[in-house]
Amino acid sequence: MIKWDNRFYRRRVLGDTMFIVDFLMELLGLGMSLFLWLIKFALAGLVGAIAYFKGRNSWIWAGLTLILPWPFPIFILIGICYMPKKYPKLPxxxxxxxxxxxxxxxxxxxxxxxxxxxxxxxxxxxxxxxxxxxxxxxxxxxxxxxxxxxxxxxxxxxxxxxxxxxxxxxxxxxxxxxxxxxxxxxxxxxxxxxxxxxxxxxxxxxxxxxxxxxxxSAYEYQAIRAAFTGESYGYQGGGNPNMQSREDLVKKYSEVLGVSPDASLSEIKKAYRKLVKEYHPDKLASGSVPEDYIAFANQKIRDINEAYEYLEKVKS
Structure with missing residues (x-):
């Protein structure tokens, strides 16, 4: 009788163990499915944003990413990244x-x-x-x-x-x-x-x-124009900085960086980083563009650096 009870107990324990294992496996599978769906939604958002940026129908591309099974969403993301931007239409x-x-x-x-x-x-x-x-x-x-x-x-x-x-x-x-x-x-x-x-x-x-x-902007227009006339426009332009008032210098250098004269130091730093990326000669240089254009880029990066140095000093 005792032996029979032990066998019954072992079978019950084994059955309970298998039930728990099956439950955990189902829970793990459900968690993995939810995780994969979250990944799909994230990919769909990314694909939709890239499609919109490239002039494509973002809803269609995002929808395809959600509907198609794996690994097609990965292929769609790669494809949309390499797809050329759609040209805008003339009237x-x-x-x-x-x-x-x-x-x-x-x-x-x-x-x-x-x-x-x-x-x-x-x-x-x-x-x-x-x-x-x-x-x-x-x-x-x-x-x-x-x-x-x-x-x-x-x-x-x-x-x-x-x-x-x-x-x-x-x-x-x-x-x-x-x-x-x-x-x-x-x-x-x-x-x-x-x-x-x-x-x-x-x-x-x-x-x-x-x-x-x-x-x-008006500053950019005048700065580029100065590249053709041989004039200096920006930090060194408009006379000797030592002969100008602090108010005039702040106004001028704020214009160089595209910020208001009362901008905070953090705003000035943000504008400076943005302009350095835009005007950097290595980025602007493109094969056989005129040498004057590269010279313009070099002058602008100097103006931006010097304007930032001045504003950083007076705003600190």
Missing amino acids: KEIRDEPAFKDKNPVIASMMALSAMIAKSDGSVTKDEIHFIKQFIAGHFGMSASELNSYAEAFDYGKDHPEHYQIFTQVVKTYYGHRRDIILALAYLFIGIAMQGGDTNTAKENMTRQILLDLGI
Whole structure:
């Protein structure tokens, strides 16, 4: 009788143990499933954000990431990372023009804007055309034949300066996150206006309007313009710093860093780090861009460093 009870007890203990093990395994499986779903949701959010940034339908890409089984979400993430950014569309009435059919709308917009500035004084010179071709070919890696295929877009820009906001919007939509590219285009447009010497009022107005739409500040405009005139603009510009009042210097150097004169030291540091990344010559240099452009970048990084040093000293 005792032996039978022991066997019964052992079987009961074994049964209870197996039940606990099965329960733990099911709990572990449920936990793993929840964990994998959390990973999927995180991946879907990341894929959706990248898709939105690249001009794709974020809902479709995020939905596919959630619906498809593993390991497809990983493949989707890799695929969307390597997918080229979708080009923004020009308005239908413009993209149906022969000048823009089957053309890259961003390059076509750059050419049209370049033409608007060049023609704003009434005529386009050979020097201006040479500068435009040299800069765009060098900075965007285009061959002469590729560049010549955008001649009609250039001609359209000459005849339709009233459409400048349409073209600036296309460029800003595509390159708004690339401050280095926007600054390079500012250099291009100001360089066009400065060909042959100092710019006239019509060219300056057109250039300022275009650059304002692209997010270029008054300081950046004057700084880039100074690169063509050989002047200094920024920390060393405007006379001897020792001869200026503290209030004037704070105002000037705050403008260099793009902050208000009463900005805190933390705000100044944040602006400084951002500008160093944007203006660093290693980032701005792009193959065969003009040497003056690299010189401009070097001067700007000096102005930014020196302005930060001064503001850090007076704000500490």
